[in-house]
Amino acid sequence: MTADGDALAGFVGRHRRILVLSGAGMSTASGIPDYRDRDGVRxxxxxxxxxxxxxxxxxxxxxxxxxxxxxxxxxxAAPNAGHAALAGLQAAGRLGALMTQNVDGLHQRAGSADVLELHxxxxxxxxxxxxxxxxxxxxxxxxxxxxxxxxxxxxxxxxxxxxxxxxxxxxxxxxxxxxxxxxxxxxxxVFFGDGVPAAVTREALARMEAADALLVVGSSLVVYSGYRFCRMAAASGKPIAAINLGKTRADDLLALKLEASAESALPALHIRLA
The missing domain is CATH 3.30.1600.10 (SIR2/SIRT2 'Small Domain')
Known part of the structure; x- marks a missing residue:
């Protein structure tokens, strides 16, 4: 289902241990291109x-x-408004642990702590x-x-x-x-064709197990290293929300989806929940 900003704020308000998974769409506003178009085509x-x-x-x-x-x-490249809002939401206790498929280090520069870099x-x-x-x-x-x-x-x-x-x-x-x-x-x-290191995978799985919901931001989830967490969440009955422009591989698993960019949706969410 699709959602508006109020529905997303309600989702975040109902869950206290939301695991965030970010992808390339998180950094496009910082001038870093992503791999895929809105249909998930490379x-x-x-x-x-x-x-x-x-x-x-x-x-x-x-x-x-x-x-x-x-x-x-x-x-x-510098962190954009989405990175800053995400760090602010974490600092306020509105969002929990953060995992990213990105390799640019912008989450850390924006102030997010304990970032798990999957790749x-x-x-x-x-x-x-x-x-x-x-x-x-x-x-x-x-x-x-x-x-x-x-x-x-x-x-x-x-x-x-x-x-x-x-x-x-x-x-x-x-x-x-x-x-x-x-x-x-x-x-x-982690280049294409290589696997995520075992220690990183163990930590990621532990974070997913400890979470009560999953929020995907800026990822088409075409790469299995991200999609697997949606499958895990769905299998254990944990709701999934997504902020993404275009299709994701997990659209059929989502409780709600906001068709918006990270740099616009996350600051709006931060304002609503401040």
Missing amino acids: RGKTPVQGPEFRKLEAVRKRYWARSMVGYPALSA GNIHKVVCLDCHASFPRSFVQGQLVEANPALAGAVATPAPDGDAHLEPDALAEFHLPYCVHCGGTLKPDV
């Missing part, structure tokens, strides 16, 4: 696949070249060989220094710090490397 080319990234140098070069160009726009954080990089960790900004410096010809490139931003760019000279592109062991670097995110 835009653009298939994102990099984790198994291919680890196996093929050519895939790693393509990823890092595009990321080198796309990351500055993502790193400059990791794009601002961190790990070495696949010695497991050292680095800030993404440090790796950006490596990339720019080693690839000055690409440093000034401009391209349309794509989701998660990617860019719509197909470099002509990938053979000459220099990959970043671990300064400790010289090993292979990978952003600390």
Whole structure:
């Protein structure tokens, strides 16, 4: 069923332990593109696949070249009114724990505490060989220094710090490397084709079990790592509400749905419940 703002406020008012699950629609107002249109159809080319990234140098070069160009726009993105309202609702005790499919870190910057990042954080990089960790900004410096010809490139931003760019000279592109062991670097995110780490899954399941309702914000739920929580909630009789522009994979499981953007619906909800 669809809902208006009053119905959503009533939903939040009736439940004291609402688990929030946010997706890419949460950050579009911050200038970070999402993966899908209103019908849940993926835009653009298939994102990099984790198994291919680890196996093929050519895939790693393509990823890092595009990321080198796309990351500055993502790193400059700021939390929007939806992030701020969500943090305010949490601080007021109106919403409970928060899980996100996003990797941009904007929830934390807006003031949300104890954010569980299901898919990791794009601002961190790990070495696949010695497991050292680095800030993404440090790796950006490596990339720019080693690839000055690409440093000034401009391209349309794509989701998660990617860019719509197909470099002509990938053979000459220099990959970043671990300064400790010289090993292979990978952003600390869950690529398509990879699974959510077991420890993160356990914590997410614990949060779902402790909740008395689920609120989905800005996610089509096409990816199973998010949809599974709707299935769990429905199976245990916990109501589900969603704020999303367009279809979701769980539309048939929802108690109510607000067809609105996160940056408009959440501030309005905060005002109603303040």
